[in-house]
Amino acid sequence: MNLPDKKQLSLPTLDKIELDHGVNFESHTYWGVRDPQRFKELMQEAITLVTTTHFLGDNLFTWQRNNSMLEDKPFRRAWEENLLNSSDEAIVWRRYILACAAYHCLHVPGDFVECGVYVGTGIKTVMDYLGGPEFPKTFWGYDTYDYNPVEGHAFAGQQEGLYDAVCERFKEYSQVRLVKGFLPQSFENNIPDQVAFLHIDLNNVEGEIAVLDTLFERVSPGGIVILDDYEWSGPYRPQKQQEDQWFDQRRYRIFPLPTGQGVVLKR
Template sequence: MDRLVNFSTTVSWGITDPQRFQQLMDEAKSLVTGGYYLGDNLFTWCRNNSALEDPAFIRALQTNVQNSSDEAIAWRRYLLACSASHAIHLNGDFVECGVYLGTGIKTVIDYFGKDRFDKKFWGYDTFDYHPTKGHDFEEQRNGLFQKVKERFAEYSMVRLIQGLLPESFQQGCPERISFLHIDLNNAEGEIASLDHLWDRVVPGGLVILDDYEWAGIYREQKRAEDRWFQDRGYRVFPLPTGQGFLIKR
């Protein structure tokens, strides 16, 4: 009953003096009763940290870590895993727009176990370059697509499609979608993806917008998505993780 799980990383963004910030957060952690989560621009306490009490998730998260951010975003990834636990019971495929190294897709599938995951999972990305100038991630250069394909060599349910969205939907796109994760870091690509995919999301299907609740350069995404969903009679749930969440009626 009184079990407290703590989680702490040094990975957060938008900090002007990381050393001072870390000192202050170390002190702040010592002043709370426990059950804290520090990382990915979150500091919460008196939380159950359910993600870290779920052994299948911990295993999926840890075996897929490629860089320090992958650990810090545990809470965000757990929301994907929990969404997938719902969507797996619906009629429809899984889709991720913005795959990068494929860690999100692989963590979700491994959470269930690849032999028990009976959905197709479609992943769309340019892979070898980032289409928005100045946004390139480490490793985004010629050859990345090949590397990501190799990472999924044993995952026959994964369909990776290389190319610029929304044009690359012409290479293949599921008729019905139960899980839609959009993570392109730009409003134009995300709105174009919603234009193309929304009608395919089945009733009860889930949409997770990775950047929706992030401020600064990402705010344009929220503004565009709010207008887009308002026109369709929806309101996005803003999550403390920085994500946006929505259930299709």
């Protein structure tokens, strides 16, 4: 079994929580809002009408939740130290889903994989939560990096030189393998035999189904697959339509999360 040696890796621990108070979270980075200023004013008023604790961010407003990600200090540190923009901040709950799945998958045989890396903030947040440069597994990161193959979807900095910059970001992390190229072709000669953790975040269903076609059978029993956009509607609905069908044929159900992610537990 490919388990981390407890002596070599000190896993993050949870502090005792106070029962009489919790942590609120508020980010005003939204997607799909017609009048952001008016929306912000309304949300700020809505917050005054609910009992604590509230969470607002990443198109999610909820209250009377623990906001566990903000009470897990090692996670909070890893998340804060890797913030590069306001979106990274807003998606803290999504990041914590990755971090908790990763904690679980450290104990499952196989490597870690992210398909759709961009600048690597997701990978780095997870690794820094679980040991930083001492993270005990190989972590593969697949992306075209220097351009975005999805028309109209290029993110800030997606131009020649991005791949080199991401390699530089991970220079202290010898277990990271950044594979540059278009998926699924870039899997050729660059693919783990066994996968414990698979995060798919390509923002296009063709690429994501191609990744599943190649990698799902390599995911170990007990491993976790996270589909970043599965539960987002609008332009992402094709992901739900086709990924539901793909998993249904294999007798799996995707767990739809309020964060917009979908989770599959491999048997």
